[in-house]
Structure formats: structure tokens, C-alpha cells
Amino acid sequence: MKKIVIIGAVGGGATAAGQIRFYDPKAHIVVFDRDSTMSYAACGTPYVIGDVIEDERSLIMADPEQFKTKRDIDVKLRHEVLKIERETKTVHVRNIETGELFEEPYDVLILAPGGSAIVPDISELNSSKTFTLRSYGDMQKIDQFIKSERPKSCVVSGGGFIGLEMAENLKNLGLDVSLVHKSPTIMSILDTDISLIIEKELSLHGVKLITGTAIEKTEGKSIKLENGIVLQADFIIMSIGLKPNTELAENAGLNIGETGGIRTNEFMQTNDPFIYAIGDASENFDMVTGDPKRVPLASPAHRQAFIAARHLMGDKIAKKGLLGTSVLKVFSLTAAMTGLNEKAITDKKLDFATVVHTGNSNAGYYPEHSKITLKVHYDPRTRKILGAQCIGGKGVDKRIDVLVTAIYAGLTVDDLQALELCYAPPYSSPKDPINMIGYKAITEK
Incomplete structure (x- = not known):
């Protein structure tokens, strides 16, 4: 009986576990995740904060008990994998709640560690109430802060997907919202003329947009920008980008690609054939050019999980590349x-x-x-x-x-x-x- 260990229990990791069980009823599957919540719809978190989605629990697709009862998959939340021993095919794990350390053997390892929000080195940032939005727990903290503290204003740093979705939802809650973006135009994945249409929409709905600058220093509710402008806000949403969680893979000697993700082949294998990498931290290739590409979105993660699962079953379905297809609502x-x-x-x-x-x-x-x-x-x-x-x-x-x-x-x-x-x-x-x-x-x- 093959033993498969999966690191990461959100989109890619949970999907991979479910796919493997569907195709192999006998495999022994163990999933570890540092978080306290698994298999949740991260893309829905801004809309919970904005009260568009009233029941936050509706974002949770499954829990460890369901995975065990319905699929015979062991999911261990609040467990951090500290090290991968490729020679002995084991991982070193720490139970975050108890501090217990133990080793878990594997025949095949699937890495789905996701990514972490980038927080730049800003002078006195700790003096301000600052949030990132990368997890279910992050969503709960922001939501609880808004409901308990009743803030009136916010600065959103970063004009990408999360930044724009948060700006819209916070504005719809009645807050004064300023959006600060370092590049000349927001949404760098779009052409400038398309981005400018979005900027006009933000302005029409009362979002103050300041581009070509970034936060330089904060002092409580006072937020100074690099261009000298000083904003006043009750809190900050930091959404300037995502750093793939690759430290575990790097320390194990797995190849990291030029996009910063764990390099994989068309079957999602790393340079170790017994280790796969999927999701936000994996690097694939561009469907149009063939160049290295990393797309931290839900749809590619689910497809990668399917490809890895099928490959484990001996069915070689090659990944044909990434397009980075995405969609965004702004008012x-x-x-x-x-x-x-x-x-x-x-x-x-x-x-x-x-x-x-x-x-x-x-x-x-x-x-x-x-x-x-x-x-x-x-x-x-x-x-x-x-x-x-x-x-x-x-x-x-x-x-x-x-x-x-x-x-x-x-x-x-x-x-x-x-x-x-x-x-x-x-x-x-x-x-x-x-x-x-x-x-x-x-x-x-």
C-alpha cells in the first residue's frame, strides 16, 4: 500500500488528497497544515469582510472529520513540517499545539505550501493597525476588528486582485478608502488602457487612488507616502504581493525556478521524482511562449492536483502550460x-x-x-x-x-x-x- 504525504490542506493539497482517494481506494494519505482551517474558498474572504457573504462558514468546503469519515484521509491541522529527508523519505513534523516532534515516512510527497503575503520593511509599521489577507484566520481578524472597533477609514496598499476587492468591499461598508499603488497604474497584469478604465470606476465610487508611490513610514493613524503625502486612516490592508513558501523545498535541495516557485515538469514532479509541487508555490511554464511561469490562482492549483494524482496512478496527462486566466469585479x-x-x-x-x-x-x-x-x-x-x-x-x-x-x-x-x-x-x-x-x-x- 502506497503512502502519500501532502503538505498543505487548502485548494491544491485538499484537492490532490481527494483526487488520489477517488482513483486509489487503498492508498494511505496523510495531510499536514499549519493553519487551523482546511479546504476553504480563499477567493471568497473579501466578500465575507464586506458582508456580501453572510455566513463565513460557507467558505469551508470540508473539515478533518469529514475527510476521515467519508474518504479515510488523515488531516492533521496545526502541524508544521520542519524538514524533508529525501534520502530516508521522511518528513519532520511539529505539533504546534503540543510542541510534540515526530517523523512521518512517505512513498510520495506532494508539496502544496501556498504563499505568504509580502510585508515590506516600513518604518514604524508596528505602530499602526496593519492586516494582510492570506488565510481564513486573517479574514476573521479583519472582520472582527471592523465589527468591534467600528473604524471609519482604511488605506489599502497594493492595487492587485486582493487590494481592489478589499477597496470595493470596505467602501461598500461605508469606510473612507484610499488605495496606494507603487506602479503608475493599477493591475499590472492588464494593459494600461484597460487599467485606466478601472481607475475611473474607483474614482466614481469614492475610492481615493494614489499611484506611483508607496508607504514610507507610519505613526499610528498617520501614514506618510514616499511622495510626501500624509494620509490618516484607522487601519492598513497590506496587499502588495505574494511570496511562495519554498523554504522547505529549498532546504531539501529541490530546484527553485526563475519565478521563485518550485520548478516542476509537465507532470508536476520536482527534480526528485518522488516529490510533486502544486499550487501557488509551484513553477510551470507559459502556454504561449514556453517560458517559466507561476500563477497563484485557484483554477491552476486544482488542475495541477488532478495531473499529479493521475500521474501517481500511472496515467501521464501532461500539463500544457499556464495562461493566467483571471477575472475581477470592481463595483x-x-x-x-x-x-x-x-x-x-x-x-x-x-x-x-x-x-x-x-x-x-x-x-x-x-x-x-x-x-x-x-x-x-x-x-x-x-x-x-x-x-x-x-x-x-x-x-x-x-x-x-x-x-x-x-x-x-x-x-x-x-x-x-x-x-x-x-x-x-x-x-x-x-x-x-x-x-x-x-x-x-x-x-x-
């Missing part, structure tokens, strides 16, 4: 993207052309419709799609989903005009924006 806007943005294409010195179409999400004569802008980058020689972005009201996500499928299938930008997509006035137009991109690309040859 009345939705923004989504997949593949390479303009900066990435330019940095890689790739030839490209761009088609942009602005139109209605569905029939303009139908009462409920909205404007959307769809932007597609493609190789002018091969006509293959390099990346796409969409922003507007309803229907943004479905357009990007179609383009993800097109990239995966190897379709060209010209093929888009031929796709027979769903049409009825509440949902689209006879010539969908996807089709229009294809028609426009043909005329630009």
Missing part, C-alpha cells in the same frame, strides 16, 4: 484577461498586432445591456492569439472563456469570425464581439 465593472498582456509581449520582443472592439454585451435594443471592450493581441505571421482582455458590464467573463478555449485549441484570430456562438437578444448579438474581433483582424491583414 459595476468586470475585467478579465488571459495569456500575455502588451508589456509581456514587448518584453519578450515578440511581433504582435492588436484588435480592439467596443460594443454591446448583447442586443442594444434589449433593456438590459452594457458596453464591453474586447482587446486581442495576436502574432501577425502565424495569426495565433497571444492574449486577450475584456472590460465592461455583463458578459465579460464569457468572452474571455471563449478566447481561452481558442488559445488552448490553437485557433487563429481569423477563426474567431467563424465561431457559431449563442445568440438571443438577452445574451448576445448575431455577430458576437468575439466574431467582430475575427472580422476586424481579417480586414487588417
Whole structure:
């Protein structure tokens, strides 16, 4: 009977455990995690804080008792793996509650350690009430602080996914929100023109946006920025980025890639064939360019868990790369993207052309419709799609989903005009924006 030890019990780790049990009813599976909560929907945490999701327990998909009763999987929370002994195939574990130290043998080890919020070295930051949002416990601390202390204002540092979602939810709670972002525009994964539309939306809803600077020093509720501006806020949300938790892997001699993640092959194996790495801390490769890539999002983690589980069963399903497909809600806007943005294409010195179409999400004569802008980058020689972005009201996500499928299938930008997509006035137009991109690309040859 094969023994599989998994480090990490959230998205990737919990999914891997469940997948392995589904395919192998006899495997001995043990899961360790430092946290006190497992298998929770981390993406929902800003919406619990914003009271959009009323029951925080609804984010928890499973608990150790359920995993043991229904799947015969041992999940040990509040247990930290301190060391991996590759020669003897054991891990050294500490029970955080009792301090007990013990060793756990494995036949196969799966690393799903996730990542940690980056907190920069800011002068006197400890004097201010500062939070990060990377775990269920972090969410509870922020939520309890807001409910008990009744703060009136907040500074959100970082204009990525978490920063924008927190800015929206805190603003909807009635707080004065200032969003500080070091780069000239927010959401660096988007092209500048798309990011500027989001910035306008933030302004329309009363979020004070300050770009091109960062927090330099704090003194209680006084927050000084590098450009000299001083803000007053009751607390700070620090959301400037994620550092993959790779220390355990590094100390075990596993290869770390140029993105900072644990380097894996197409089957999620590390340079040790008995050790796999999945989720936020793993490095794969870009589907478009083949270059190293790390995407700390839920969907890739679940797919990686499936690939690792199947490989363990002898079924070699290769990972075909990462696109970084993502979607974001900011008040009345939705923004989504997949593949390479303009900066990435330019940095890689790739030839490209761009088609942009602005139109209605569905029939303009139908009462409920909205404007959307769809932007597609493609190789002018091969006509293959390099990346796409969409922003507007309803229907943004479905357009990007179609383009993800097109990239995966190897379709060209010209093929888009031929796709027979769903049409009825509440949902689209006879010539969908996807089709229009294809028609426009043909005329630009």
C-alpha cells in the first residue's frame, strides 16, 4: 500500500488528497497544515469582510472529520513540517499545539505550501493597525476588528486582485478608502488602457487612488507616502504581493525556478521524482511562449492536483502550460484577461498586432445591456492569439472563456469570425464581439 504525504490542506493539497482517494481506494494519505482551517474558498474572504457573504462558514468546503469519515484521509491541522529527508523519505513534523516532534515516512510527497503575503520593511509599521489577507484566520481578524472597533477609514496598499476587492468591499461598508499603488497604474497584469478604465470606476465610487508611490513610514493613524503625502486612516490592508513558501523545498535541495516557485515538469514532479509541487508555490511554464511561469490562482492549483494524482496512478496527462486566466469585479465593472498582456509581449520582443472592439454585451435594443471592450493581441505571421482582455458590464467573463478555449485549441484570430456562438437578444448579438474581433483582424491583414 502506497503512502502519500501532502503538505498543505487548502485548494491544491485538499484537492490532490481527494483526487488520489477517488482513483486509489487503498492508498494511505496523510495531510499536514499549519493553519487551523482546511479546504476553504480563499477567493471568497473579501466578500465575507464586506458582508456580501453572510455566513463565513460557507467558505469551508470540508473539515478533518469529514475527510476521515467519508474518504479515510488523515488531516492533521496545526502541524508544521520542519524538514524533508529525501534520502530516508521522511518528513519532520511539529505539533504546534503540543510542541510534540515526530517523523512521518512517505512513498510520495506532494508539496502544496501556498504563499505568504509580502510585508515590506516600513518604518514604524508596528505602530499602526496593519492586516494582510492570506488565510481564513486573517479574514476573521479583519472582520472582527471592523465589527468591534467600528473604524471609519482604511488605506489599502497594493492595487492587485486582493487590494481592489478589499477597496470595493470596505467602501461598500461605508469606510473612507484610499488605495496606494507603487506602479503608475493599477493591475499590472492588464494593459494600461484597460487599467485606466478601472481607475475611473474607483474614482466614481469614492475610492481615493494614489499611484506611483508607496508607504514610507507610519505613526499610528498617520501614514506618510514616499511622495510626501500624509494620509490618516484607522487601519492598513497590506496587499502588495505574494511570496511562495519554498523554504522547505529549498532546504531539501529541490530546484527553485526563475519565478521563485518550485520548478516542476509537465507532470508536476520536482527534480526528485518522488516529490510533486502544486499550487501557488509551484513553477510551470507559459502556454504561449514556453517560458517559466507561476500563477497563484485557484483554477491552476486544482488542475495541477488532478495531473499529479493521475500521474501517481500511472496515467501521464501532461500539463500544457499556464495562461493566467483571471477575472475581477470592481463595483459595476468586470475585467478579465488571459495569456500575455502588451508589456509581456514587448518584453519578450515578440511581433504582435492588436484588435480592439467596443460594443454591446448583447442586443442594444434589449433593456438590459452594457458596453464591453474586447482587446486581442495576436502574432501577425502565424495569426495565433497571444492574449486577450475584456472590460465592461455583463458578459465579460464569457468572452474571455471563449478566447481561452481558442488559445488552448490553437485557433487563429481569423477563426474567431467563424465561431457559431449563442445568440438571443438577452445574451448576445448575431455577430458576437468575439466574431467582430475575427472580422476586424481579417480586414487588417
